[in-house]
Amino acid sequence: MGHGHYIAPPAGQYQVKAGEKLELQFVVLPGESRDIELGIDLVGPGAEAHIKALYLCRADEKVNFRIVMHHRAAGCKSTQLINGIAGGQAQVHFDGTIVVAPDAQQTEAYQENHNIVLTPEAKVETKPQLEIYADDVKCSHGATVGQLNPDELFYMRSRGIPEAEARMLQMLSFLSPVIPAGREEEMEAAVRSL
Amino acid sequence: MSEDKKIIQQFTSGEYKEGFVTDVEQEFIPKGLNEEIVRLISARKEEPEWLLEFRLDALRKWQAMPQPHWAHLDMPEIDFQDIIYFAAPKKDKDRPKEIDPKLAETFDKLGIPLQERDVLAGVVAVDAVFDSVSVTTTFRKTLAEKGIIFCSFSEAVKEHPDLVRKYLASVVPASDNYFAALNSAVFSDGSFCYIPKGVRCPMELSSYFRINAKGTGQFERTLIVADEDSYVSYMEGCTAPMRDEQQLHAAVVEIVVEKGADVKYSTVQNWYPGDADGKGGILNLVTKRGICKGDGSHLSWTQVETGSAITWKYPSTILKGDYSSSEFYSVAVTNNHQQADTGTKMIHLGRGTRSRIVSKGISAGVSQNSYRGLVRMGKNAQNARNYSQCDSLLIGSRCGAHTFPDIQSQNPSATVEHEATTSKISEDQLFYCNQRGIGPEDAVGLIVNGYAREVLSRLPMEFAVEAQKLLQVSLEGSVG
Numbered sequence: 001m002g003h004g005h006y007i008a009p010p011a012g013q014y015q016v017k018a019g020e021k022l023e024l025q026f027v028v029l030p031g032e033s034r035d036i037e038l039g040i041d042l043v044g045p046g047a048e049a050h051i052k053a054l055y056l057c058r059a060d061e062k063v064n065f066r067i068v069m070h071h072r073a074a075g076c077k078s079t080q081l082i083n084g085i086a087g088g089q090a091q092v093h094f095d096g097t098i099v100v101a102p103d104a105q106q107t108e109a110y111q112e113n114h115n116i117v118l119t120p121e122a123k124v125e126t127k128p129q130l131e132i133y134a135d136d137v138k139c140s141h142g143a144t145v146g147q148l149n150p151d152e153l154f155y156m157r158s159r160g161i162p163e164a165e166a167r168m169l170q171m172l173s174f175l176s177p178v179i180p181a182g183r184e185e186e187m188e189a190a191v192r193s194l
Numbered sequence: 195m196s197e198d199k200k201i202i203q204q205f206t207s208g209e210y211k212e213g214f215v216t217d218v219e220q221e222f223i224p225k226g227l228n229e230e231i232v233r234l235i236s237a238r239k240e241e242p243e244w245l246l247e248f249r250l251d252a253l254r255k256w257q258a259m260p261q262p263h264w265a266h267l268d269m270p271e272i273d274f275q276d277i278i279y280f281a282a283p284k285k286d287k288d289r290p291k292e293i294d295p296k297l298a299e300t301f302d303k304l305g306i307p308l309q310e311r312d313v314l315a316g317v318v319a320v321d322a323v324f325d326s327v328s329v330t331t332t333f334r335k336t337l338a339e340k341g342i343i344f345c346s347f348s349e350a351v352k353e354h355p356d357l358v359r360k361y362l363a364s365v366v367p368a369s370d371n372y373f374a375a376l377n378s379a380v381f382s383d384g385s386f387c388y389i390p391k392g393v394r395c396p397m398e399l400s401s402y403f404r405i406n407a408k409g410t411g412q413f414e415r416t417l418i419v420a421d422e423d424s425y426v427s428y429m430e431g432c433t434a435p436m437r438d439e440q441q442l443h444a445a446v447v448e449i450v451v452e453k454g455a456d457v458k459y460s461t462v463q464n465w466y467p468g469d470a471d472g473k474g475g476i477l478n479l480v481t482k483r484g485i486c487k488g489d490g491s492h493l494s495w496t497q498v499e500t501g502s503a504i505t506w507k508y509p510s511t512i513l514k515g516d517y518s519s520s521e522f523y524s525v526a527v528t529n530n531h532q533q534a535d536t537g538t539k540m541i542h543l544g545r546g547t548r549s550r551i552v553s554k555g556i557s558a559g560v561s562q563n564s565y566r567g568l569v570r571m572g573k574n575a576q577n578a579r580n581y582s583q584c585d586s587l588l589i590g591s592r593c594g595a596h597t598f599p600d601i602q603s604q605n606p607s608a609t610v611e612h613e614a615t616t617s618k619i620s621e622d623q624l625f626y627c628n629q630r631g632i633g634p635e636d637a638v639g640l641i642v643n644g645y646a647r648e649v650l651s652r653l654p655m656e657f658a659v660e661a662q663k664l665l666q667v668s669l670e671g672s673v674g
Contacts, residue, residue: 117603117605120605123603125601127601128597129598130614130616131594135591135593141612141613142613143610144610145571146610146611147609
């Protein structure tokens with residue numbers, strides 16, 4: 001396994017060699033409980049890995065992400081963007097670690113996990129972690145857990161957009177950075193079902 | 195580049211100025227930890243029965259617990275039977291009311307005035323703890339006029355047993371964790387502070403902890419109670435002699451903040467960090483926790499951590515009262531072989547509670563510096579809000595910087611934001627300063643101080659100057 005572009009890829013171990021580029025995209029639709037466990041080793045100089053994932057929960061789904069991004073060589077780049085919406089009594093758990101080995105200088109590693117909680121019964125736990133043993137690095141992570149912005153909702157409603165439609169638009173725009181190309185309509189239908 | 199390296203070297207190899215030993219006659223109890231030792235400590239301090247029971251109960255709990263290993267630390271095996279749990283300077287029988295001049299001299303050397311004279315130097319009331327006992331507490335009378343109780347823990351047990359009994363272990367129960375249980379069993383002295391309803395404490399209160407004796411550990415306990423609508427600013431400082439052996443410091447700090455009260459707790463931790471090869475130093479294993487019990491209460495933690503071979507410390511707040519708020523501002527510097535695993539916990543229980551975390555880690559040499567934090571939004575934390583920012587600065591290619599946040603949300607109206615970055619002092623920044631005539635060492639100092647400014651500016655004035663200097667000294671010789 002090495003380079004390529006996967007949509008709905010198998011979870012598991014990936015090794016990315018010098019100059020190769022790995023792109024993974026995960027979509028977890030309402031009603032699906034998934035455990036996504038990923039171990040990605042960037043072993044050659046200049047290797048790249050990019051992960052995008054989205055999840056939508058409306059009932060009692062359990063979605064777990066466990067991602068370890070290991071930068072073992074110099075000059076590698078990785079990005080991770082995981083956005084999702086939790087409704088119903090869903091339980092979402094995100095556990096992501098970026099490890100930068102002592103000799104992996106000139107590393108660039110970014111990780112983001114954003115969550116929207118719709119109901120009081122839904123539970124979100126996020127643990128973005130950085131373990132860095134090299135100094136010439138640019139690493140950052142960010143995580144948020146929140147709700148749909150009431151100001152945005154008000155803005156749209158004051159311009160005649162019905163509440164349900166406005167909420168759907170908000171959720172779609174929240175997800176848009178991680179929606180796979182060509183699957184926009186399917187996602188819209190999924191969001192409407194929440 | 196090699197020039198830079200040299201400068202960094204010089205910059206991070208500063209000496210530990212507080213590393214001297216005071217030659218004073220001391221009494222010790224035998225080494226080891228068992229029921230008899232606990233009874234001995236309790237008898238030595240003439241404690242009431244309930245406190246002895248509390249200690250024995252904690253000891254039994256401690257004996258049943260395993261030592262935790264989840265922290266990102268390479269912790270040496272601690273032989274708890276090889277530690278002296280109580281050491282006190284002998285009192286001169288002829289003048290028991292006065293402080294031993296040698297002790298006064300020690301604290302003077304450390305810049306802690308034990309006489310109530312330095313009015314111009316900023317008025318600070320000090321409780322000075324030397325090994326296992328409190329040496330003196332200044333400005334007690336002035337404070338008593340306002341109804342404020344500020345004294346050593348032992349005195350508080352004798353003079354205000356009801357207050358101590360009511361609040362002791364109400365925030366950190368004896369069974370909370372391994373080191374809190376150990377402390378509960380053998381704690382020696384510490385500070386007690388009670389601010390009555392509606393009183394604004396007129397001066398900064400401060401505790402100063404000094405480890406002096408060899409082969410001992412320090413186990414102090416601090417209890418701060420701020421009654422309704424009161425205000426207090428509390429500072430804590432500490433140092434220890436330079437030794438090849440590692441010494442244990444396991445303290446517990448409990449803070450109770452009632453309705454509408456405001457507490458500001460600042461720490462400048464400067465225990466002996468060990469030498470450049472990682473020999474010796476203090477193992478700083480501390481449990482600090484406050485509870486914002488009443489509505490609208492506020493607790494603010496500020497810490498500057500530069501010392502200790504190993505730091506294991508998570509000052510936390512339980513936000514129970516509605517619309518209560520808390521902040522955590524931290525600068526943690528590690529150099530040489532130091533290891534730090536520090537951060538905070540914000541437990542949001544009440545409605546509209548707010549918290550803010552700003553953590554700045556700086557690692558140099560071959561040190562490891564970790565931020566570990568927990569933000570929990572409980573079911574009833576309607577509209578609760580948290581913002582966390584954790585930045586790491588790496589100086590040199592052999593150190594490590596880590597971030598381990600944990601965010602748990604059970605409320606759809608709560609908002610949590612966390613962001614973290616890791617970077618180094620870039621050659622561009624150094625070049626820019628050099629080009630304008632700022633020497634490399636000053637440039638690093640400037641950059642680090644700028645980086646930590648947001649936290650340093652929160653310190654009380656008396657501490658801020660010291661902290662800035664300390665940052666510079668701690669990093670001496672690390673530029674590269």
